[in-house]
Amino acid sequence: MTAVLHAFADEAEPAGRLAAALGVEVGQVALHGFPDGETLPTVPTVAPTVLVYRSLDRPNPKVMPLLLACDAWRRAGARRLVLVAPYLSYLRQDAVFAPGQSLSRDVLGGLLGPRFDRLVTVDPHLHRTVDLSASWNTPVTVLSAAPVLAAALPDLAAPLVVGPDEEAGAWASALADALGAPHVTFHKERRGDRDVRLTLPDDLAIHGRSVVLVDDVCSTGVALERATQRLREAGAASVDVAVTHALFDDEALARLKQAGARRIVSSDSCRHPTNAAPLAGLLAAALRREFGPDGS
Structure with a gap:
């Protein structure tokens, strides 16, 4: 041995x-x-x-x-x-x-x-x-983690992958490659730990599309919650959230669902109810x- x-x-x-x-x-x-x-x-x-x-x-x-x-x-x-x-x-x-x-x-x-x-x-x-x-x-x-996160989202047709800010661009790009999908990121203006303003490119068509919102870490969940709200307001048919490291608590999970997230998946790097990608x-x-x- x-x-x-x-x-x-x-x-x-x-x-x-x-x-x-x-x-x-x-x-x-x-x-x-x-x-x-x-x-x-x-x-x-x-x-x-x-x-x-x-x-x-x-x-x-x-x-x-x-x-x-x-x-x-x-x-x-x-x-x-x-x-x-x-x-x-x-x-x-x-x-x-x-x-x-x-x-x-x-x-x-x-x-x-x-x-x-x-x-x-x-x-x-x-x-x-x-x-x-x-x-x-x-x-x-x-x-x-992009390949295992993509495997946890097997039923998506022609999705759009979105990062909640420019810093998430690398993870959005990796998951988009794994899903064979295009990707884009929000522009984020952070005014405090829980005060975040997000904007999408003006020419981006969201209405009727399946969207996967992706980030490496979710701790407070605020940015992903705001991004989910903005995507649903823009007419996204569905918003699934994929994160590598799930550090958020039950309250943040409930807020993400209330904001309109259809499904939330994470890797098992950290023990969490959303673990779906070993x-x-x-x-x-x-x-x-x-x-x-x-x-x-």
């Missing part, structure tokens, strides 16, 4: 799907909590290569146990550690936008990069970083080279 996959209890289901797709054993990291809030991870039996499944949504309680587990894996004899993190947090600050702020992208990279030999992630929330591998000084494989096959295809004779 040259490789095993390890995961934490709260992500046993997606880790199990990935292990099945790879044909490897899966082991669970045990976490002991002390009364003062500290945690002590105990890792299962290791192999020369340990694939670690840990999506970093809601990262603050996840990161420290992961770092401690890295030490445990190495001490137990793992020669190669590969982090499978479908969602990577703390990437929105990939530049210092105002004096006194941190560059959280590099803080996270400083924690993960030296401890893992490779990272695999999906649709990282980056707009100014071209090469995350260079920023973190470790190989980072970036995958697109990433196991996509991740497994990217990880197969870890089983070569030299593990490189």
Whole structure:
């Protein structure tokens, strides 16, 4: 056995799907909590290569146990550690936008990069970083969720793919390619966390069309809610929402439906009621080279 996959209890289901797709054993990291809030991870039996499944949504309680587990894996004899993190947090600050702020992208990279030999992630929330591998000084494989999101929307006829703003253009383009459809983006003017103005190109014909509204991350849901409203007001026959990383709560989900979203689908990078696009096959295809004779 040259490789095993390890995961934490709260992500046993997606880790199990990935292990099945790879044909490897899966082991669970045990976490002991002390009364003062500290945690002590105990890792299962290791192999020369340990694939670690840990999506970093809601990262603050996840990161420290992961770092401690890295030490445990190495001490137990793992020669190669590969982090499978479908969602990577703390990437929105990939530049210092105002004096006194941190560059959280590099803080996270400083924690993960030296401890893992490779990272695999999906649709990282980056707009100014071209090469995350260079920023973190470790190989980072970036995958697109577009194929699995397209597979979760199988019944669309001649859809139009729309991004809620220009920053979503890359994800709109990728999903449009997967669906064989045209794409366009809204122009967004943000006046606050929950105050957003969206406008469409004047010459765009929406009336009677099936529309797929796509973004990489949905947290508050405000932009997607406003975009759904605008599309329905413009006469869209239907609006389906597709997001890679579903971080929004039940209230935001209800608001999206009330705004007129017919269907909301997400990948299983983060556990959510809208999960309809499992990433196991996509991740497994990217990880197969870890089983070569030299593990490189």
